[in-house]
Amino acid sequence: EDKVVQSPLSLVVHEGDTVTLNCSYEVTNFRSLLWYKQEKKAPTFLFMLTSSGIEKKSGRLSSILDKKELFSILNITATQTGDSAVYLCAVGSRAGNTPLVFGKGTRLSVIA
Amino acid sequence: DAGVIQSPRHEVTEMGQEVTLRCKPISGHNSLFWYRQTMMRGLELLIYFNNNVPIDDSGMPEDRFSAKMPNASFSTLKIQPSEPRDSAVYFCASSRSGGGETQYFGPGTRLLVL
Numbered sequence: 001e002d003k004v005v006q007s008p009l010s011l012v013v014h015e016g017d018t019v020t021l022n023c024s025y026e027v028t029n030f031r032s033l034l035w036y037k038q039e040k041k042a043p044t045f046l047f048m049l050t051s052s053g054i055e056k057k058s059g060r061l062s063s064i065l066d067k068k069e070l071f072s073i074l075n076i077t078a079t080q081t082g083d084s085a086v087y088l089c090a091v092g093s094r095a096g097n098t099p100l101v102f103g104k105g106t107r108l109s110v111i112a
Numbered sequence: 113d114a115g116v117i118q119s120p121r122h123e124v125t126e127m128g129q130e131v132t133l134r135c136k137p138i139s140g141h142n143s144l145f146w147y148r149q150t151m152m153r154g155l156e157l158l159i160y161f162n163n164n165v166p167i168d169d170s171g172m173p174e175d176r177f178s179a180k181m182p183n184a185s186f187s188t189l190k191i192q193p194s195e196p197r198d199s200a201v202y203f204c205a206s207s208r209s210g211g212g213e214t215q216y217f218g219p220g221t222r223l224l225v226l
Contacts, residue, residue, distance in 0.1 A: 032214075042220050043203075045215075045216065088155065090215075099143075099215075105155075
């Protein structure tokens with residue numbers, strides 16, 4: 001059974017800190033790993049990773065995938081209170097029409 | 113481009129009533145997903161459609177839940193009869209195809225069953 005495990009479950013940091021969120025997975029015939037940010041509403045797409053070792057970057061956020069060790073990390077540097085959210089990791093499979101499998105998320109709280 | 117559209121945005125109803133949630137996917141997307149999210153259980157996939165055909169409904173909690181997709185631009189999720197434990201946020205998402213493609217979420221319907 002496909003599985004996604006995120007850690008930590010929750011995290012509290014001060015503004016300006018750097019955080020690393022972890023996502024490990026088991027999936028049949030891996031195709032992609034996606035990161036979403038969810039504030040008080042719907043999840044919004046951040047990154048999609050398909051190749052190992054290639055960093056995706058958007059401003060202070062970056063993510064990298066390790067297909068050998070079956071994990072990904074999401075880094076946020078110089079955190080701001082607006083980064084407070086639940087960050088969801090999901091994996092996709094090439095096997096037929098299987099949907100994304102989501103992890104439970106990491107709840108990040110950034111305090112001033 | 114319009115994103116995924118859901119209605120209503122909020123619904124408050126009494127136990128035993130029928131609830132119908134609606135979703136319009138992004139034009140050109142062939143796959144549509146219904147999720148339920150609660151604090152306790154996180155994001156759960158209920159059912160998904162590919163080219164209007166239900167592919168996997170194993171996440172549907174019980175017979176009180178049903179979903180339809182009569183055409184490529186419209187889907188409904190119905191709960192009949194509703195119960196307090198159905199209170200949650202229900203998201204609809206769509207993607208170009210089902211095979212691991214990026215899913216784009218609608219704003220959700222917040223359902224409260226009293």
